[in-house]
Amino acid sequence: MTTPLLEVEALSKTFVLPGRTPFARSAGAVRAVDGVSFKLPRQESLGIVGESGCGKSTTGRLVLRLIEPTAGRVLFEGQDILKLDANALRTMRRAMQIVFQDPQSSLDPRMTVEEIVLEPLLVQGARRDAKLKQRARELLELVGLSAAHAERYPHEFSGGQRQRIGIARAIAPQPKLIVCDEPVSALDVSVQAQIINLLQDLKDTLGLSYLFIAHDLAVVRHLCERIAVMYLGRIVEMAPAAALFASPLHPYTQTLLASIPAAHPRDRRTRPTPKGDVPSAMAPPPGCHFHTRCAFARPRCSAEVPALRTLASGRDVACHFAEELEEGP
Amino acid sequence: MAEPLLSVRNLTTEFATERGPALAVDNVDFDVGSGEVVGMIGESGSGKSVSALSILGLLPTPPARVRAGTAFFEGQDLLRLRASELRRIRGRRIGMIFQEPMTSLNPVFQIGDQIGETLRVHEKLGREAARRRAVELLDRVGIPSAAKRLDDYPHHLSGGMRQRVMIAIALACNPRLLIADEPTTALDVTVQAQILELLRALQRDSGMAILMITHNMGVIAEFADRVVVMYAGRVAETAPVERLFDHPRHPYSQGLLDATPVLERVERRLRTIPGSLPTPTGIDPGCRFAPRCELAQDECSRARPVPVAIAPGHAAACFRTDASAQWRLA
Amino acid sequence: MATASGLFLSEQNRFLVRRLLRNRAFVVGATLVAIVLLAILLAPVLTNGEPNRLAIRMRFRPPSGDFPFGTDNLGRDMFARVLYGGRLSLEIGLWVVVLNAVFGILLGALAGYFQRLDGPLMRLADALMAFPSVLLAIGIAAALGASATTAVIALAVVYIPRTARILRASVLVVRELDYVHASRAAGANDWHILFRHVLPNCMAPLLVQLSFVFAYAVLSEAVLSFLGLGAPPTVPSWGILIAEGRSYIREAWWLTVLPGTAIAITVLGLNLLGDGLRDVLDPRMKIEQS
Numbered sequence: 001m002t003t004p005l006l007e008v009e010a011l012s013k014t015f016v017l018p019g020r021t022p023f024a025r026s027a028g029a030v031r032a033v034d035g036v037s038f039k040l041p042r043q044e045s046l047g048i049v050g051e052s053g054c055g056k057s058t059t060g061r062l063v064l065r066l067i068e069p070t071a072g073r074v075l076f077e078g079q080d081i082l083k084l085d086a087n088a089l090r091t092m093r094r095a096m097q098i099v100f101q102d103p104q105s106s107l108d109p110r111m112t113v114e115e116i117v118l119e120p121l122l123v124q125g126a127r128r129d130a131k132l133k134q135r136a137r138e139l140l141e142l143v144g145l146s147a148a149h150a151e152r153y154p155h156e157f158s159g160g161q162r163q164r165i166g167i168a169r170a171i172a173p174q175p176k177l178i179v180c181d182e183p184v185s186a187l188d189v190s191v192q193a194q195i196i197n198l199l200q201d202l203k204d205t206l207g208l209s210y211l212f213i214a215h216d217l218a219v220v221r222h223l224c225e226r227i228a229v230m231y232l233g234r235i236v237e238m239a240p241a242a243a244l245f246a247s248p249l250h251p252y253t254q255t256l257l258a259s260i261p262a263a264h265p266r267d268r269r270t271r272p273t274p275k276g277d278v279p280s281a282m283a284p285p286p287g288c289h290f291h292t293r294c295a296f297a298r299p300r301c302s303a304e305v306p307a308l309r310t311l312a313s314g315r316d317v318a319c320h321f322a323e324e325l326e327e328g329p
Numbered sequence: 330m331a332e333p334l335l336s337v338r339n340l341t342t343e344f345a346t347e348r349g350p351a352l353a354v355d356n357v358d359f360d361v362g363s364g365e366v367v368g369m370i371g372e373s374g375s376g377k378s379v380s381a382l383s384i385l386g387l388l389p390t391p392p393a394r395v396r397a398g399t400a401f402f403e404g405q406d407l408l409r410l411r412a413s414e415l416r417r418i419r420g421r422r423i424g425m426i427f428q429e430p431m432t433s434l435n436p437v438f439q440i441g442d443q444i445g446e447t448l449r450v451h452e453k454l455g456r457e458a459a460r461r462r463a464v465e466l467l468d469r470v471g472i473p474s475a476a477k478r479l480d481d482y483p484h485h486l487s488g489g490m491r492q493r494v495m496i497a498i499a500l501a502c503n504p505r506l507l508i509a510d511e512p513t514t515a516l517d518v519t520v521q522a523q524i525l526e527l528l529r530a531l532q533r534d535s536g537m538a539i540l541m542i543t544h545n546m547g548v549i550a551e552f553a554d555r556v557v558v559m560y561a562g563r564v565a566e567t568a569p570v571e572r573l574f575d576h577p578r579h580p581y582s583q584g585l586l587d588a589t590p591v592l593e594r595v596e597r598r599l600r601t602i603p604g605s606l607p608t609p610t611g612i613d614p615g616c617r618f619a620p621r622c623e624l625a626q627d628e629c630s631r632a633r634p635v636p637v638a639i640a641p642g643h644a645a646a647c648f649r650t651d652a653s654a655q656w657r658l659a
Numbered sequence: 660m661a662t663a664s665g666l667f668l669s670e671q672n673r674f675l676v677r678r679l680l681r682n683r684a685f686v687v688g689a690t691l692v693a694i695v696l697l698a699i700l701l702a703p704v705l706t707n708g709e710p711n712r713l714a715i716r717m718r719f720r721p722p723s724g725d726f727p728f729g730t731d732n733l734g735r736d737m738f739a740r741v742l743y744g745g746r747l748s749l750e751i752g753l754w755v756v757v758l759n760a761v762f763g764i765l766l767g768a769l770a771g772y773f774q775r776l777d778g779p780l781m782r783l784a785d786a787l788m789a790f791p792s793v794l795l796a797i798g799i800a801a802a803l804g805a806s807a808t809t810a811v812i813a814l815a816v817v818y819i820p821r822t823a824r825i826l827r828a829s830v831l832v833v834r835e836l837d838y839v840h841a842s843r844a845a846g847a848n849d850w851h852i853l854f855r856h857v858l859p860n861c862m863a864p865l866l867v868q869l870s871f872v873f874a875y876a877v878l879s880e881a882v883l884s885f886l887g888l889g890a891p892p893t894v895p896s897w898g899i900l901i902a903e904g905r906s907y908i909r910e911a912w913w914l915t916v917l918p919g920t921a922i923a924i925t926v927l928g929l930n931l932l933g934d935g936l937r938d939v940l941d942p943r944m945k946i947e948q949s
Contacts, residue, residue, distance in 0.1 A: 051517035064844050090846035098844045106837035110859045116838075120845035158605040169841065188372035189544065190602040190621075193588035197598050215518065218590040222599070245592055259522035261547025263591035265570045268551055273526045274519040277487040347678065 003078040005209050006040040006063065006177055011072030013058055017282075030281045032058040034233035035072070037308070042176070045203065045210035047220035047241070049256070050230035053281045056213045059230070060179040063211060064096055065089065076177070094124060097170035101182035103162035107154040113140070113165055114150040120173045139168040144198060160191035164198065171202060179211045184219055196222055217260060221245060229253045232281055232289040235308055238316040249317045249325055251294045288319070296321060333360035334506055334538050335384075340398035340408075342376075342383045344609070345391055351609035353379040353393070355562040358636075361506060366532060366539045368553025368570065370546065370585070374606050375559035377542045381508050384408065385425065386415045403505070421451040424499030424537075426492070428511035433495055434483040440467075440494050441479030447501040466497040471527055489520035496527065503535060510542045525552055546589045550574065555642065558582045561607050561617040564636070568643040578653050579645040581618045616647070624649040678939045685935020691928030695921070699745040706739035710895065719911050729913040731904065740895050741918050747896040748877055749925070751811055751889075755876035756869050758815035759822050764858070764865070766819065767826025772834060772853055781827070784820035792817045796879055800888040807890040810883050817879075818872045825868045829861040836860075863940035870933035874926045881922055897922050 012034055017027040033055040040046050048056045061067045063074055065081055074081050081092055097120070100106040107116055114136045118128065126132055137147035143164040154162055163183060170178050180199065184192040200223060202208060214220050220227055221241055228238040229252065237250040248254045258271040276293040279285055285292045291301035300320050308318040313326060342354040354376040361367045371377040382388045384400040384407050400407040403422065407415060419425070427433050434443060444466060445459035454462060460479065467475035470493040483491055492512060499507055509528065513521035525548065532539055541552055549556055549570065556573045558566040558581065566579035577583045587600035604621040607613070615630035616622070622629065628648055636644035647653060679685050698705065714734035722729045728737035770780040787795070799813035833839065834857060842852050877897075883889040884898025892899050897918045904914025 051519065061840075066840055066843055086848070090848075093844060093846040096844070098841060100837040100841065102837060106841060108838040108842075108856050108860065119842060119847070123842070123845050123847040123851060160605055166841070169845075173845070188606065189546070189585055190372060190588050191605060193590070193599040193601040194603075196590065197601060200598065216590070218592050221592055222590050255519055257592075259519040260592065261521070261525070261545070261551040263547070263550060263589075263593050264574050265550045265553075266574075267593075269522065269526075273522050275523075277489045277520060278517060280487075 002042075003075075004039040005042045005044075005077060006211070007073075007075040007078075008039075008059075008063060009037050009073040009075070011036045011059065011062055011074065012070045013055075013062055013067060014070045028282050031233050031284070032281065033062060033069075036230075036233075036235055037072075038228055038235065038238060040177070040209055040211065043207050043209055044226065045208075045212055045224040047212045047214065047224035047227040048230060049214055049217055049220055049227060051215060051256075051278055053232070053278060054230040055233040055281075056230050057181055060098070060181050060211055060213045064093075064098055064179055066098075090124065094120070094173040095175050096177045096179070097173065097175040098179045098181065099163075099166050099170050099183045101186050103159045103166065103186060106166050107162055109154055111153075112150065113145075113152055113154070113157075116154070116165060117150075117168045117172055120169060124173060135172075139172055140165075142171070142202070143168045144194075158191070159187055160194060163187060163191075163195050167195075167198065167202070171206060171208075174206075175208070177209045177211065179213070181213045182215070183212075185214065185216060192219075199223060217245075217257070229256065232279065232284045234289065234318065236290065236318045238308065243315065247326075249311075249315055249322055250290075250319050251296055251325070252290045255293070296325065334363045334365075334402065335361040335540070336399075336401045337380070337384060338399045340380060340383060340400065341396045342379055342388070342393060343396055344393050352562055353609055354383060357398075357559075357562070357564055359557045359564060359567065361538050361540050363505070364532075364536045364538055366541065366552060366554045367557060368549040368555070369540060369542045369557045369559060370544065370549050371559030372544055372585075372606060374561060374609055376562040377544075377559045378510050380559075381510055381540065381542055385419055385423065385508065386410075386412065387419075417451075420447055420499075420504075421502040422504055422506070424502070424504035424507045426495045426499050426507070426509045426512045428514050434491055436483050439480050439482055440486070444494070444498050444501060447498050451502045462501070463497075466501055467494070469500070469531070470494070470497045471523075472497075487520075488516055489523060492516065492520075492524055493527070496524075496531070500531060500535070504537055506538045506540065507532075508540045508542070511544070512541075513548060514543070514545070521548075528552070546586065547591075558585070562609065563617060564646060565618065566643075566645040566647075567636075568639075568645075572640065572643050576639075576643075576654075578639050578643070578650045579618075579647045580622045580624050580649070580653050582645070583653065584621075622649075624652050675939060679935065682935040682939055684931045684938065688928045688931025688933070688935055691924055692932055695745065695925050695928065696749070699742055699749060702739065702742035702746070706742055707736060708739070709736075710739040710743040711735060711893075719907070721911070722913055722917075728917045729911065731911070731914055732907055737900075737913060737917060740900060741897070741921050744895040744897050744900050744918065745921060745925075747807065747890055747894055748880055748898070748922070751807055751814075751880045751896070752873050752876040754811045755814045755818070755880075756873050758811065759818050759872050759876075760865070760869055762815070762819045763822025763868075764826055767823035768830055768853060768858060768861075770823065771827035771830025772849070772857060777827070780823070784823055787816070787820045792875075793879060793882055796883060797886065797888060800883055805888045805891070807896075810880055810889040813883070813888075814876050814879050818875060822865070822868050822872060825864055826861055829864050830857055833857045833860045863936075867933050867937045867940060870929050870936060874929035874933070877922060877929070878926050 013032050015030045015032055017029065036059055038046060048059060050056050058067065062069045069082065076092060076096060081089065084092060114133065117136045117139050118132055121132065122128060136150055140147055140149055145161060145164050184195050187195060196219060203210060210223060212220055212224050224241055227241050227244050228235045229250065231252050237253045248257050255274040259274055262268050274293065279292060287302040287304055288306050291297040306318045306320045308316055310316050311322055311326060319325065338358050340354055340357040344351045344353050357380055369377045383395050395408055398408060441460060441463050444463040448454045448459040448462050463479055464475045467478055472478055472490060472493050513524050516524060528539065543549060553570045556568055556570050557564055558579065560581045566582045573582060577586055584602035588602055590599060602621050607617055615632055616634050619625040619629040634646045634648050636646045637650050638644050639650060712735060717730050717734040718732055720726050720730040726736055726738060728741055731737055766780055770777045796813040796817045799816055800809045803809040803812065839852055839856050842856055880889055880896060881898030881901065884896050885902040889898055890896050900918040901915050908915050
């Protein structure tokens, strides 16, 4: 078997909240990411979906080591990036890039577009010569901007164009993996579709893999072969996109899908409305985090944490009663 | 046809900006019938929120200025009322909920007091009576053990619960019209489903009308009876909701529907609307969508299109409604 | 350098200049400051150029055509003394600003960017700020002995914690912006991020703060000199002029009032200029503009 592009094992991050006053004790801790494991084969994309506070963004930043994990391993092409020293990590970072949600804050307002796009190359030691400037113009054209934009500043662009600049920066060092952290959720619908298509095209032409973090399942459905669903720091279900949407197994996945508004007024939701709110990440329920909102919860669910396991059918679910749910009522 | 509950005509609102006046709302007409749920959809800068805030007199003036128009609600023109008269209508006859349940509640007051305030101001209830009504209201918006919640502060509540409190405040005086400005945008999808269902149930029980302002086609599909599609400060199309989804006739509505990714339709490429939204300071003699429209002809950039009636209750402000009928199928 | 060109040349900044010129506080403040600066720079032309020339026969002349600011107890031309005195006052103020900027940026950037240093540095700043500022300056100046250099050091030390705090606050914000994360994800090290992204984007509030520091410094220098803890009286500063004129305040009001007015105009000008800068550079405005 070939090594996957990215392999994440039991990745965890606990944030310790500082006290309110300088000398106060810590106000508590949040297990933002709690034992997350997944594999991402080359040229495939994995979507991570979930509601706010589920740890999906933190997972993305842990994978890039923008945040230091509390525990776990992140293997990129078989190499544990958590063990790399500063130099080796810098080299490794050519291959892993990130696109952010907010086109407003993701570009330095004092730099020109060319400087922004070339930054990943310059910090890697490239020389800023005519060839590199030419490269900047190629990158801009690749993302649907024009070479003439190179000398301008970010504030002169619309949200969608800024997101294109951010994407140009991400693909500049010819990465293999791009972590997309809600790259279209801040955009207007008419612009969002352009960016989704651009990401789709770049994936095909450059052979990229995305770790695509989003709360909008329809967007993920467009771009990812596989999808992981997170709830309060844990992956509760992971499946090929089509299978996940056709037959969600984990009760939370079912809830999530049932909550999506209809695509047409004819199909208005008649399914039962999910109950309750997402519990606080600072004090998640014991056992299966979802048991407080789960229609199928039994005593075992509040006592024992269900592991993410592969069923006989090949599906990965973290639920004690996945087999029963799979057979259906 | 019966007189609509709210009837807005020629509403025009401009903002003074560094770069000159910006027309945020440009000659907008729309109606909300009694007991009707109208969805107003648009992207940023479409003028959907500014329209609502204009008729409620809630825009900061300056920089904003309502330049023209009428907004008749129960026989009174809201735009001609004095501030004090408008205050009596706002919160009593017209309820409002906003996008940010975090900032819409005052963090230093208990929620019981915040609901009670509305009741004491508008209904002249005493402290005890207001408290009893507040419990009823919290109960009605689905807040568990409502009596205990009265003494909570907003930061004790989750985003969904805060929005429920906002709804309770908005409904305190049984308004005839509820204006909901992106009420679920800041919420997670499971909570959004709950809030939409709650609003639906409340609307059915009380018979109030709702003007739902949103950028989310899904919310429209789920919630609206009739839709007003806004683009760059103008109304592009109005239609009953099923008609809009089945037979959109303004190229912008068509583009918006096609650009929205939906689970049920997973073709590999989404149909897009080229270009980006126009700036509000620009002055276009013609259709503001023309620069992005594949059907645009010379006349589209020369004259402003007036709404063309297509079917009962369905009109599109477009010169090319004949062509747009076939175009989308291609 | 790109940041420099970013500061002075880009279209964005031309837009900023336009906005500044439309801000009344900034324009009035800048005009006042410019008048004061111009008068001080042109002192050799505007006056006889000899602030210390004695003329006992012309003692205590009130302001007139010959002596716009009158003369003092030794017959010296107060106009010349005020203008030349301003040189020292402003020079001290400028040095305070420079020292303050250097150490304020250094400490603020370190505290804001490197979390481990934040606690210790900020507690130190809190401790310094616990003293009333003028009292602290007096204490430092008294300990070091009276001289212009002492005044500069004392005043700089007093205001460094305030500047550092302001810079730290903006560093804390900018540090968490996505372009900083992007730069780190690209492999940039902390120094690159700090100097390339963080500091250039923290300059606006710093600029505002420094204009206020300048005003405080001019004012506090006068206090120190008045108390005899500033420059020696051979080259008068505004504070010394007021101290000297104090004895004759009943007979010759102009000896104290006119140098005092010079201080007031300068400080007012700098404060208005700072207010204007703040209005225009305020981050909320930045969002609005884009």
